[in-house]
Each structure stands twice: as C-alpha cells, then as structure tokens.
Amino acid sequence: QKEVEQNSGPLSVPEGAIASLNCTYSDRGSQSFFWYRQYSGKSPELIMFIYSNGDKEDGRFTAQLNKASQYVSLLIRDSQPSDSATYLCAVRFNYGGSQGNLIFGKGTKLSVKP
C-alpha cells in the first residue's frame, strides 16, 4: 500500500515567519514529489515539484527532498495571510519502471495570522 503522510494541522504562524510543512512517504522507489495549494472551497493548484535530493527554490517557496529518510518538506518564507490554505503533498510511485499516478496526502492546513 503506497502511503503519503502529512500532519493535518492546523499549523499557525505569524505573518512574516517561516512556515514549514512536512510529508513522509512509504515507497523508497518513489521518484517525483509535488506540493499543491488548495484554498477553501477551491481546487488544488501546483506550487512546486522536486525530483532530486536537496533543495529547490521558487520565490518564497523552497521544497526539500531527502530520499534516504523518505521525507519531503515545503518552506514558505515571509509568510503572508494570503498563504493561508491547505497544502497537499503528492508522490508519484513507479511500478516496474513505468510511471504511476499521483498519491495525495490528506493535507496540512496552514493559517498565517496578521
């Protein structure tokens, strides 16, 4: 059973702080990792994806991947109230060399307080 685990939160941070969102996954063979943002009542939208160990930065967002620990995280610097949303971690597991579909975690709700 392929699993993606996230702390459901809510995670509350003050405006301007760094928000750290974490995700663990069950399959060492996983190759691709994604972070989606979902505002209340809206559909998910992709923020970032990462394939290789280490950090990947895009503006205020940094994705971090540690395949040995089966751990992926999303850091949001200078958090803004507009970042308040649920953040979904998704993993693509490979099956016998072919690419599988995305498996989503249950999401972490982030609240940024002014």
Added chain:
Amino acid sequence: NAGVTQTPKFQVLKTGQSMTLQCAQDMNHNSMYWYRQDPGMGLRLIYYSASEGTTDKGEVPNGYNVSRLNKREFSLRLESAAPSQTSVYFCASSDLQGAETQYFGPGTRLLVL
C-alpha cells in the same frame, strides 16, 4: 481558454438515483482523471484515462463508471447513488499520465440523501 470545466457545480441526489458528472478540457491534454475529496481523506483517484480510448481504475472505483467520450471530454457516472458517495468530485487533466502538472477543474459538490 477555459482550462478544465465541470458541470454541475452542485447536485443533490436521493439514494438510488443516477447521474453523470461532466468534465471537459480545452488544453489538448492526453490524460484525464476523476478524484473525490472527503474531509480527512485527501484526494483519492477514482478512474483515469491515460489517452483517448483508454480508461483504468484508480484507488476507489466501486460504484462508478467512466467514459472518455473524445480527447476533450471525460464523464463520471453514478449508476445508483449511495450516501457514501457524498463528496466533492474533481476532474483533472495533464499532457501525459502522471505528468508534473495536473490541472484541476472547479469541482462538483454532490450530496446524496
């Protein structure tokens, strides 16, 4: 360019009734997906279509059927609705199966009484 559109936005059904959720994309994508999202359960894949003419089961296919009508359209049918199918349904599309960016529609909220 509307992206991914879904109809209806909201629907109330009685147990045992049937209905079809419609999804269309105008991005010329090959792959399309149907997910359901329940509180505390995250997004779960119901069915997907890797390309026109093919459909496959996802994680939770029981009680559903799908049709890939053409490259643009992918419908989800509930033959005999049950209260357990109360959920928010999202359609998504991507250029290739499992591709980095899946574009989601606005969702359909379904309540089965």
